[in-house]
Amino acid sequence: MSRVETLLKQMTLAEKLGQLTMTASSYAVTGPVIAGDSTEAIKDGTIGNLLNMVGAEHVHDMQRLAMEHSRLKIPLLIGLDVIHGHRTLFPIPLGEAALFEPKLWALTAQESAKEAAADGLAMTFAPMLDVSRDPRWGRSAEGPGEDPWLGARIAEAKVHGFQGTDLAGAETLAAVAKHYCAYGAVTAGREYASVDISERTLHEVHLPAFAAAVAAGVVAVMPAFTDLAGVPMTANVALLRGWLREHLGFQGVIISDYNAIAELIHHGIAADLPHAASLALKAGVDIDMMADAYRRGLPDALERGWVTMAQIDTAVRRVLTLKERLGLFEDPYRRGATPEAPAAVTARRQLARLVGARAIVMLKNQNAVLPLAADGLRVAVIGPLGDSSSDMRGPWWGAADPAGHVTVVEGMTHLLGAERVLHAPGVAIDDADMSGVPAALELCAQVDAILLCVGEAAAMSGEAASRAHLGLPGRQREFAVAVFERARALHKPVIVVLFSGRPLVVPWLVESADAVLAAWFPGSEAGNAIGDVLLGHVSPSGRTPVSWPRAAGQVPIFFGQRPGGRPENPKDHYTSKYLDVANEPLFPFGHGLTYGRFSYANLRVPEGPVSATETLVIRVDVSNQGERAAEETVFLFTHDVLASVSRPVLELKGFAKVTLNPGESGTVSLLLPVAELRFLGPTLELEFEAGEVEILVGPCADRRQLLVASIRLAHA
Numbered sequence: 001m002s003r004v005e006t007l008l009k010q011m012t013l014a015e016k017l018g019q020l021t022m023t024a025s026s027y028a029v030t031g032p033v034i035a036g037d038s039t040e041a042i043k044d045g046t047i048g049n050l051l052n053m054v055g056a057e058h059v060h061d062m063q064r065l066a067m068e069h070s071r072l073k074i075p076l077l078i079g080l081d082v083i084h085g086h087r088t089l090f091p092i093p094l095g096e097a098a099l100f101e102p103k104l105w106a107l108t109a110q111e112s113a114k115e116a117a118a119d120g121l122a123m124t125f126a127p128m129l130d131v132s133r134d135p136r137w138g139r140s141a142e143g144p145g146e147d148p149w150l151g152a153r154i155a156e157a158k159v160h161g162f163q164g165t166d167l168a169g170a171e172t173l174a175a176v177a178k179h180y181c182a183y184g185a186v187t188a189g190r191e192y193a194s195v196d197i198s199e200r201t202l203h204e205v206h207l208p209a210f211a212a213a214v215a216a217g218v219v220a221v222m223p224a225f226t227d228l229a230g231v232p233m234t235a236n237v238a239l240l241r242g243w244l245r246e247h248l249g250f251q252g253v254i255i256s257d258y259n260a261i262a263e264l265i266h267h268g269i270a271a272d273l274p275h276a277a278s279l280a281l282k283a284g285v286d287i288d289m290m291a292d293a294y295r296r297g298l299p300d301a302l303e304r305g306w307v308t309m310a311q312i313d314t315a316v317r318r319v320l321t322l323k324e325r326l327g328l329f330e331d332p333y334r335r336g337a338t339p340e341a342p343a344a345v346t347a348r349r350q351l352a353r354l355v356g357a358r359a360i361v362m363l364k365n366q367n368a369v370l371p372l373a374a375d376g377l378r379v380a381v382i383g384p385l386g387d388s389s390s391d392m393r394g395p396w397w398g399a400a401d402p403a404g405h406v407t408v409v410e411g412m413t414h415l416l417g418a419e420r421v422l423h424a425p426g427v428a429i430d431d432a433d434m435s436g437v438p439a440a441l442e443l444c445a446q447v448d449a450i451l452l453c454v455g456e457a458a459a460m461s462g463e464a465a466s467r468a469h470l471g472l473p474g475r476q477r478e479f480a481v482a483v484f485e486r487a488r489a490l491h492k493p494v495i496v497v498l499f500s501g502r503p504l505v506v507p508w509l510v511e512s513a514d515a516v517l518a519a520w521f522p523g524s525e526a527g528n529a530i531g532d533v534l535l536g537h538v539s540p541s542g543r544t545p546v547s548w549p550r551a552a553g554q555v556p557i558f559f560g561q562r563p564g565g566r567p568e569n570p571k572d573h574y575t576s577k578y579l580d581v582a583n584e585p586l587f588p589f590g591h592g593l594t595y596g597r598f599s600y601a602n603l604r605v606p607e608g609p610v611s612a613t614e615t616l617v618i619r620v621d622v623s624n625q626g627e628r629a630a631e632e633t634v635f636l637f638t639h640d641v642l643a644s645v646s647r648p649v650l651e652l653k654g655f656a657k658v659t660l661n662p663g664e665s666g667t668v669s670l671l672l673p674v675a676e677l678r679f680l681g682p683t684l685e686l687e688f689e690a691g692e693v694e695i696l697v698g699p700c701a702d703r704r705q706l707l708v709a710s711i712r713l714a715h716a
């Protein structure tokens with residue numbers, strides 16, 4: 001008999017429920033303080049999984065409680081939110097999405113896994129795959145941006161990166177695809193609010209990234225806190241048991257979100273804890289994170305006949321199988337056995353610097369003010385985010401210290417020397433005190449360029465951080481206006497470095513600045529990465545993974561809209577538009593300037609009818625007509641012109657990167673499997689319809705900047 005079945009035969013109900021329970025260790029920097037009576041419970045085998053532990057020594061101490069004291073010696077599964085780095089932080093996920101670079105997406109996950117595994121951990125609650133088209137929602141910072149196809153590519157890269165090729169290895173983590181699903185569509189962008197979207201949008205927009213994660217072999221999935229059209233995801237039989245397990249064939253572990261099982265009572269679908277526990281178990285949730293509903297509720301539920309022992313056993317089997325696949329039974333101390341070599345840590349910091357720089361999106365660069373010539377350059381780093389190490393981390397920081405994350409002041413000091421970098425914060429991120437403004441304005445006269453570092457505090461995005469106003473918080477706007485005025489009088493350029501977990505609605509700022517870098521929250525090497533771009537050591541290549549709104553009233557905003565029956569026509573009043581603002585975003589999805597200047601020509605698509613089984617090669621010539629070497633990101637969109645269901649005006653189907661020297665041209669090839677042109681027909685069945693499909697290639701999701709050609713799909 002297999003190990004799992006042998007164990008299952010010997011387990012008491014309490015031990016089984018222990019394997020279905022994950023509880024916080026209340027880790028404090030000084031050491032683990034296990035909440036309540038968990039230490040005894042681990043020894044009794046009635047708590048089988050932990051979250052929020054940091055440090056291999058502590059993790060191993062906990063593991064020893066299970067291995068040396070518990071009757072069945074089942075190792076603990078210990079996880080943490082390693083979202084964009086563990087101790088070394090990479091840019092926030094929304095920033096990483098801007099890379100459009102699957103290899104780097106995978107590499108940062110792999111490096112995070114190594115670092116976290118070296119701390120003894122075996123699971124990360126990542127990747128977060130919630131497509132979001134609403135920047136009011138703070139958690140859009142944690143996700144892949146607005147596009148489902150992009151989300152799917154990120155999903156597979158992250159799963160491969162975290163889980164590697166050997167899940168039992170000392171350097172890999174179990175990944176958890178979360179939050180399943182459609183959490184990004186919370187009503188009005190308000191955190192934890194109800195979600196109510198069409199079945200089509202669910203399948204076309206919110207599920208593809210999860211399907212990709214499952215196809216990539218993700219071993220666990222976390223349901224969202226939210227309800228979908230009245231059915232909370234934690235108890236959603238149709239989507240958990242049905243779509244995820246039966247349709248996709250997912251056999252891994254479903255782990256609830258924090259206290260989510262007990263919250264079924266607040267949702268108004270469970271009367272008490274036994275009821276809540278039975279709903280979750282029956283929907284297929286295996287591990288109860290933090291609600292303690294399975295331990296406290298399932299014995300009653302069993303007695304009342306609401307659940308069966310067979311259902312409990314199925315969940316236990318899945319948890320034990322995962323522990324086995326992670327190699328925990330062979331050696332529960334393998335992860336964290338060997339401290340990392342200092343060279344590995346240094347190399348990781350270099351990667352963080354590179355990725356931090358490549359995630360920056362240069363939104364504007366008037367008169368090629370950037371890159372700045374370093375020779376003799378003096379800069380004033382002003383604004384509340386110029387020297388705030390802890391904010392560089394963004395909203396999830398794993399086990400990273402608050403300090404030690406390079407600020408813009410520090411980065412510029414490394415690059416130019418202390419005597420050439422002046423600094424004053426001017427105002428705080430979010431308070432009314434303007435007394436620091438004169439000192440900051442004073443600096444403007446003493447330098448060649450002003451780096452205005454403004455934006456959100458790290459804690460203003462992420463979980464429970466929805467915002468209805470999407471501008472600069474506090475008095476930053478007044479401060480920035482004063483800086484622009486002073487700089488204009490002095491003829492000094494102002495380069496805005498914008499820190500945020502979402503696209504901020506700041507058209508006035510973009511208008512006044514000479515250049516704007518959207519830096520997101522770049523992570524541990526923030527200041528160095530920003531300095532690299534400012535001085536041209538790195539040619540910016542990031543592209544915004546979300547349409548950047550010009551007004552909060554445009555939200556939700558995304559490029560994949562349907563044409564509607566009265567598409568916008570400025571000459572016709574009765575068409576789809578606003579009276580007071582343009583339809584277009586301030587910057588389209590995919591926008592991002594480089595230090596080159598690229599032009600596109602000669603889009604080549606196959607002639608004659610193409611069939612569903614083919615993979616097409618689409619070619620386009622790109623040339624760099626600028627004065628510096630640079631990297632261009634080329635996007636491939638499609639548009640199904642005539643179909644049984646109205647199709648979005650643009651659908652992302654590919655991207656590629658090309659680096660070209662000044663004056664150099666190259667041909668970029670993009671692959672398009674024709675099967676990707678199938679879509680959900682009127683009855684939501686996947687269909688392939690013959691006819692014309694437009695192929696659009698270019699630098700971003702602005703139709704006016706795209707080359708267009710057509711292919712013809714043959715009858716299947």
Ligand code: BGC
Binds near residue numbers: 051081257
């Ligand atoms: C979040 C999850 C996270 C969990 C554990 C919850 O509040 O929604 O994303 O994985 O906490 O920290």
